[in-house]
Amino acid sequence: MRHVVIVGGGFAGMNAAKGLGDAPDIRVTLVDRNNHHLFQPLLYQVAMAGLSPADIAAPIRSMLSRYPNIQVLQGDVTGLDFAAKKLTTDFGELTYDYLILACGARHSYFGHEEWEEHAPGLKSLEQATEIRRRVLLAYEEAERSPNAEDRKRFLTFVVVGGGPTGVELAGAIGEMSRFTLAKDFRNIDPTQARVILLEAGPRILPMFSEPLAKRAVRDLETLGVQVWVNSAVTNIDREGVDVKSERIRTATVLWAAGVEASRLGKASGLPTDRVGRVVVEPDLSVQGFPYVFVAGDQSAFTHQTGKPLPGTAPVAMQQGRYLAKLIRSEATGGGREPFQFTDKGQMATIGRSRAIVEVGRWKLAGFKAWVMWLVVHIYYLTGFRSRLLVVLQWAWSYLWFRRGARLIVPKTWRFYEPTPKDSP
């Protein structure tokens, strides 16, 4: 009985596990710090109050419960010993025959960790909820503020990073202030909110072709988003953001600028690249350890194009499935084929009814692209609560410009009642 240990229940880990479900003579243990798998491509919808956490997350345990050969354990990995083929966790030791590391990535603040508290990133449900809290609270603060300068500051939103996530966030804030919130306030006019998207490079969405990126800029501007390129952030604090010599006074900064792979790779002495991704062989194994694989955002696979594959869901899913097939094949005496990524194109959405799609040389923008984006995302929501319900809910919000999940849940758990003593 070969024992496969998978660390991480993201797209790579889940696809590897599912691929090994019911495999003869193989047992699988999946370890994750969280109890849920997350459909990250829609995480910005949770941050922007369009969907609830439960719409895009499902318990890993129940997603895999049909496979008796898979065990799921919630916990933290605290150490790896490749020579002894074992790992330590906060609940004890595990030994393995095959190890798959798929721990994902986190945001990188380029050495400015102090920016994090003022500019949260978007990688987990907690962060999405925190971003939602900050954005909605800013409108509340503006509504009750007697000072025009403060109101302006609260109604200024800055998104750092012009990749797909930054574009989605900025578009969603623009749309929310123009449509969803327009009639809800008495002292402020939410449609006057400023949304600024900052990009350090010469243009946004560098992974798309130039005409499509330009189209995205135009679509963002229609939603009231100002796109500033060549605008590297030099400082972020409580009161605002500095872009070179210019100061933007704002209470809400969101970070979508750079990623760094899970630190587990580097901390275990594996060879990593500049952003902490583990450099892998053509079969995703680590040099010198043929039974240790790294997949998804945590791995740097350069054998196909010379550059590392991007940290996207399709790459992670294909790598997970590939590893399951490889391990099954070795169990029956087969050999290893190198991993081959099939690029099915890329898409990004801007607000309620616009998107850009690029598949090879084929390009699409506007409403048709958005419908395609929608169909693809709904298709991949398989296994979640109920695809049909999410679709209905979503259709509802989109058609009526409502955001049902517009709840501010306090960061800390406390009694809700106002008492004079407790107040500041």
Next chain:
Amino acid sequence: MRHVVIVGGGFAGMNAAKGLGDAPDIRVTLVDRNNHHLFQPLLYQVAMAGLSPADIAAPIRSMLSRYPNIQVLQGDVTGLDFAAKKLTTDFGELTYDYLILACGARHSYFGHEEWEEHAPGLKSLEQATEIRRRVLLAYEEAERSPNAEDRKRFLTFVVVGGGPTGVELAGAIGEMSRFTLAKDFRNIDPTQARVILLEAGPRILPMFSEPLAKRAVRDLETLGVQVWVNSAVTNIDREGVDVKSERIRTATVLWAAGVEASRLGKASGLPTDRVGRVVVEPDLSVQGFPYVFVAGDQSAFTHQTGKPLPGTAPVAMQQGRYLAKLIRSEATGGGREPFQFTDKGQMATIGRSRAIVEVGRWKLAGFKAWVMWLVVHIYYLTGFRSRLLVVLQWAWSYLWFRRGARLIVPKTWRFYEPTPKDSP
């Protein structure tokens, strides 16, 4: 233009505000610490992962946005000055012509505030999420624990308080372990979980007639819940609960035992009863201050039966509507009629398909009662996200014994990735 200030966006406050919507020559300011109104009767469903927070909560602001004469401000009230007809908040001062206090109630630990951290109550979304986190984490801990004693402790759940909330929580945990989670674990058998409902008095559900309460006990036992009556809790700590000389080893204690009204009443020098409720006149005003009213769980109205009316949604809703009518009537020169509560009966649910309903001398139990409970609760969910969607979602979960919202979201916001350094 008369200015009505309402503190609290619960059932009483919201019904008062809606009743004053579009009233000529009246403007309304509603202040609440939270941005959302909560449908509290279904809060236990959020705690038990059957529904998402957004299914039972909606932004106060958007629920009232159709009325141009109503302003909503999120904030804390820090002081009341009845003589000067003004109140101070954390965002400034407000003056009023009429003041409606509807700040609700919180749990009371009978002087043992130190129990709170080990035994959270269920009054807010944060608390519901926290309870969900604790219950689901207990199963995770049991699954990964190598020690049989520990596993038993993690699989023991204690609910303190045999009122409707306690019964609903205990029933839901029983059902969850018997059905929803049954196949998801490998090292433990969730159906072996012990659920103990502790009641200090001689029987549970004292507000119901004895035969119905007995029926509820039987229904709970079918779901594997042990009902202990005459069992006052003498101590709660990290490791368990003491009931007189008996020790129950458990990792999860939920508190549904007693309530105490918002401290704002007492702190402002108003006359209060033993549990902090403000004693009100027949028109819900406070003695000596005819323009200050207290409604809902925060008020003690004794003029109808000699005892205070119970802290339920129907009482709060009727009081809110009554106050709106009273203020509208005075604005056109009319007088005040005393408040009169119309009792439409009471209901409690036990698990997925059982309930008890009592309307005067008419009693109903079992599946028919549950259908009635469902119809009433769905009817009153008006104004929330989309009644239809909630119903569909709920039907889905109930029919398939799934709990879609089974997510554990960490209490504190942090990066999700496992790093050896961060771990304890």
